Amino acid sequence: MADLFDTGPDDTAENAPRPLADRLRPKKLSEVIGQSQVIGPDAPLTVMLEAGSLGSVIFWGPPGVGKTTIARLLADETDLHFVQISAIFSGVPELRKVFEAAKQRRRTGQGTLLFVDEIHRFNKAQQDGFLPHMEDGTILLVGATTENPSFELNAALLSRAQVLVLERLELADLERLAQRAEVELGRTLPLDGPARENLLEMADGDGRALLNLVEQVMAWNVEKPLNSAALAQRLMKRAAQYDKSGDAHYNLISALHKSVRGSDPDAALYWFSRMLDAGEDPRYLARRITRMAVEDIGLADPQAQAICLQSWETFERLGSPEGELAIAQALVYIALAPKSNGVYVAYKAARAAARKTGSLVPPKHILNAPTQMMKDQGYGSGYAYDHDAEDGFSGQDYFPESMGRTEFYNPVERGFERELKKRVEYFARLRAKRNT
Known part of the structure; x- marks a missing residue:
């Protein structure tokens, strides 16, 4: 009886019609178009094959770039029996049969290259099932995935296989x-x-x-x-590869965010358009653009956040497609706005300091004293009312006594924050003057 999932020659009539993609399938690795970073001179697979030490690998890349073809050719190059399964249609019972057939082949001196398409679709338990068979040499695993392996595959499986990135064809x-x-x-x-x-x-x-x-x-x-x-x-144009919860989604929003941070409105509009064409919800983009204004512009241009929120509201009132123009206008504005992450950095530093010193109490001079007992304890004693001080600034220390004054916020010399930097330095000079 033929092996389960055996992909050797079948009894299909030779003159039966075959798709062009099947007829043009390369017969050897040198015929594969593209992917020189994987199969070119001194590339990982070439080095492994020349050394006679092919190990388990995970191919990560978009559809139609040769993952299945290269896996088949690796089996030919190493005289391994090629078995192909798809994680979409296979479960634990099917895997058990595959592993048992591979063990029988191994007893007769025949190795097995198991190609698993869409391997990220297997759950943790199913992925763990490959490990003992990889370790004892029953199978050489070649997995294929369109999703980021570091997110979708178990660390134990990744530690036993090399991830090779296949790229879209030029x-x-x-x-x-x-x-x-x-x-x-x-x-x-x-x-x-x-x-x-x-x-x-x-x-x-x-x-x-x-x-x-x-x-x-x-x-x-x-x-x-x-x-x-x-x-x-x-011909209808083929829809762009895009998954709202997958790598393409995160890659494009990352490209959009970094284009804004890099003050490039043209690139920002391009990635914005790519995401809209792929079916992204404009509300998601409006929210992310508002986040960019908060994170990368901050007080360098206090209007940026308001303009983003206004564009978001305009979209809600106008709807699509006119509302997207309002978001595009906000996108161009924030791309050209002066950039600062001064408050963002200060906020993270303050949060870290708060976690580290979370039990320290405020100094007594800034504590309220609504009762006589609290006054007797020194609550509020020595507090200087800033409005009564020269220049409306007392220069007192408001940090916990054992912590001492700490500086978190360092404004940049860009946009409106340039003015804020002058104020910070002004109060620093006054504080030093008061303290002496």
Whole structure:
């Protein structure tokens, strides 16, 4: 009986139709397009194969960049039996059968390369189930995931496998793939130059998606090459890869935030538009933009926070799509606003000091004394009423007595905080004068 999940030759008729992506699947690693950082000269997999010491690996990357193909070719290169499962369709019973079949092969001297697609879908217990079989050599694990392994995979599993990052294909890589498809099909794509480039862009770095698009275009009966407008009429643009709770979401919001912090309104508008096009909720973006104003601008421009809140409210009143323009205006404003994290740094330092000295009581001279007993204890004694002092400033110490005065806030020389810095320095000079 054939092994469970065996992916060896089947009895499908040789003349049965096969998708173009399957027909163009590389037969050896040197035929793989892209991913030179993984399979190029001196790259990790190349070094492992040359040393004859291939270890378990986790491929992390977007769809359609060659994770499954490279796993198959690794099995060929190392004479291991290739078994493929998907975490979406497999559970503990299926895993047990896979491990038992691998043990039987091992007894006959045959190793097993187990390729697990969407490995992040397995829960902690299922991931733990791989460990003893990896350690005793029953399987060599090759996992594939589109999610960040450091968040989705157990530390124990990650400690036994090397994470290799596969990247989306560049336009030059996609062009090579399109040319390979044309050779396979025996004719060129019926597109002019700009339309051909548009087709490559529609694939959005996904080789499998490109080959599916090529297959569609090649099936059309056209008399002359199509231009971009005709191509757009016949093909819907592929939706950008985006998951509101996944890596793409956090990568794009990080890019947006850092563009604002870097005072680049053009880049900020680009990432803002990317997220909107991917279906992000404008309310989420309005909230994050307000956070940027608080965290990265602060008192360097006190209006920034108010402008962000106003844009948020405007969106709620106008709705979409007009309301997005108000958020975009706030985005440009905060990108160009003077930047300061002075209060943010001071706040974190004050919180740390408060945690460290949390039981210290205020000095007695700033404690209220509503009863005679409290007055007898010295509560309120020696308090200087600032309005009665010269310049309206007494210069007293308000920190706990055993702690002493501590400086947290250091304004920057930018925007309105430049004025606040002058005030801080002014009061520091007065305090020194009063204390002497």
